Amino acid sequence: xxxxxxITVDPAVCHGKACIKxxxxxxxxxxxxxxxxxSQEEIRRDYPSVSDEAIHAAIAYAAELSHERVxxxxx
Numbered sequence: 001x002x003x004x005x006x007i008t009v010d011p012a013v014c015h016g017k018a019c020i021k022x023x024x025x026x027x028x029x030x031x032x033x034x035x036x037x038x039s040q041e042e043i044r045r046d047y048p049s050v051s052d053e054a055i056h057a058a059i060a061y062a063a064e065l066s067h068e069r070v071x072x073x074x075x
Contacts, residue, residue, distance in 0.1 A: 006057035009073040030058040
């Protein structure tokens with residue numbers, strides 16, 4: 001999974017928070033929903049612009065962050 005294909009950081013979008021590319025849906029929103037027990041289907045229903053691949057990318061992004069090193073995300 002190449003999460004860079006689905007996640008972007010742009011200072012002009014959502015205050016520079018990591019978002020699903022082409023949307024204003026923050027990665028943290030996807031992760032919060034998953035942590036609360038929401039299924040991928042529920043997330044896609046609530047956020048129709050978010051694909052299964054983008055949900056997997058959010059998880060992969062979080063996994064990278066858990067390595068506790070600084071990640072550069074191209075805009």
